Amino acid sequence: MTTPGQHRETHNLDATNSGNHTLPRLGISQCLLGDQVRYDGGHKRDPFLTTTLSPCVEWVPVCPEVEAGLGTPREAMRLVGTPDTPKLVTIKTKNDHTALMQRFSAKKIRELSLLRLDGFIFKKNSPSCGIQRVRLYNQNGIPSSNGVGLFAQAFQQSLPAIPIEDEGRLHDSAIRENFIERVFCSHRWNTLSEQVITKGAIVQFHTHHKYLLLAHSRPHYQELGHLVASAQSYTPKQLAFAYRTIFMEALKVKATVRKHVNVLQHLLGHLKKQLSRVEKQELQEVILDYHRKLTPLAVPLTLMSHYVRVFDIPYLADQVYLHPHPKELMLRNHV
Numbered sequence: 001m002t003t004p005g006q007h008r009e010t011h012n013l014d015a016t017n018s019g020n021h022t023l024p025r026l027g028i029s030q031c032l033l034g035d036q037v038r039y040d041g042g043h044k045r046d047p048f049l050t051t052t053l054s055p056c057v058e059w060v061p062v063c064p065e066v067e068a069g070l071g072t073p074r075e076a077m078r079l080v081g082t083p084d085t086p087k088l089v090t091i092k093t094k095n096d097h098t099a100l101m102q103r104f105s106a107k108k109i110r111e112l113s114l115l116r117l118d119g120f121i122f123k124k125n126s127p128s129c130g131i132q133r134v135r136l137y138n139q140n141g142i143p144s145s146n147g148v149g150l151f152a153q154a155f156q157q158s159l160p161a162i163p164i165e166d167e168g169r170l171h172d173s174a175i176r177e178n179f180i181e182r183v184f185c186s187h188r189w190n191t192l193s194e195q196v197i198t199k200g201a202i203v204q205f206h207t208h209h210k211y212l213l214l215a216h217s218r219p220h221y222q223e224l225g226h227l228v229a230s231a232q233s234y235t236p237k238q239l240a241f242a243y244r245t246i247f248m249e250a251l252k253v254k255a256t257v258r259k260h261v262n263v264l265q266h267l268l269g270h271l272k273k274q275l276s277r278v279e280k281q282e283l284q285e286v287i288l289d290y291h292r293k294l295t296p297l298a299v300p301l302t303l304m305s306h307y308v309r310v311f312d313i314p315y316l317a318d319q320v321y322l323h324p325h326p327k328e329l330m331l332r333n334h335v
Contacts, residue, residue: 023058024187027112027120029129030061032167037063041073044123046167053180056326060115064128064151068104070097079127079136079147086136088127088150098150101128105154112155116190117162119183122152124168131156131166161248162186173334174254182251184325185209189244197240199231206243211321213250215263220250261291264300267316271304274311283307298332 030037034045066072075090077097087098123129129149136147148156156164163182170176192205206228213221224246231239264287272280286303289295301322308316316322325331 021058023056024118024183025058025060025115026183027060027062027117029121029123030063031123032121033059033061035061037066037072039074039076049121049167052329056329060117062108064101064104067108068100077127079134083136083146086147101150105151109155109158113159118186118190119163120155122164122166124166131164177331177335178254180329180331181324185251193240197236199236199239202239202243203228203231208318209320211263211266211319212324215255215259215321217250217253220246257291257293260297261287263321264304267304270313270316271307275307296333297335301332
């Protein structure tokens with residue numbers, strides 16, 4: 001069991017350490033790891049993040065308020081003003097820390113940009129880290145849910161391609177699966193980018209991710225197919241930039257049961273010559289059960305993966321769709 005403060009020394013990374021890393025690298029609001037950096041000296045340790053996800057990632061903890069110099073404990077703050085020009089103000093003494101947070105955010109984000117982060121998990125509702133629906137008080141002291149934390153807002157504006165979520169939304173199994181899938185896809189792309197990238201490597205990357213892309217967005221899937229088909233028209237750098245942009249946009253599109261069924265049927269098409277009539281019928285029934293929401297996605301995928309191994313079909317074995325993230329996370333047991 002993780003205890004408060006345990007992650008601080010083992011996972012805090014030097015901003016100059018941008019070399020090869022074997023696990024996805026995630027920024028995280030430090031209080032979520034159990035570190036006692038909250039305004040009241042407490043923490044908001046998240047069990048899923050610290051127990052289940054932690055062995056599969058490298059954490060880069062950030063507490064904007066402490067790192068900006070406000071200390072712990074400290075007077076509670078809130079956002080005041082308008083969505084376009086929010087201010088970070090202490091509740092009792094009315095001290096304005098907006099400029100301080102803006103200076104810190106600019107400096108910290110420059111450091112984080114060197115780390116090739118694969119994602120960031122923010123603390124919900126925080127006036128510095130909340131990514132949406134943060135309480136924002138108008139001049140009459142009346143709150144709305146239109147605010148965004150100052151550090152989180154600056155992060156999104158500076159590094160828009162990096163997947164982000166807050167720990168509250170990650171309690172939803174579909175949102176959790178999609179976010180972590182995007183994190184591991186980002187990691188695979190960043191790992192590729194750390195090498196001398198070639199057009200052939202990008203084409204191979206696309207080939208391995210084809211069915212995963214199809215499960216999210218057919219238009220993006222087709223656009224990327226056209227892009228790699230015309231790879232000779234680009235330099236490797238141009239192709240890599242264009243590909244990554246569209247690739248990460250595609251993964252933001254929600255994968256649905258209907259789309260998954262479509263992909264499963266495509267995969268089944270590659271197995272028809274190898275499967276017996278009874279095996280085909282069994283796999284079709286399992287896909288139908290998933291379509292009717294009687295079983296999770298993990299059930300047809302497990303059977304599909306079994307046949308891919310038995311019949312040794314390299315094209316399917318290389319498809320990231322069948323194994324987009326560590327099985328220990330059991331994410332597809334709930335979607």
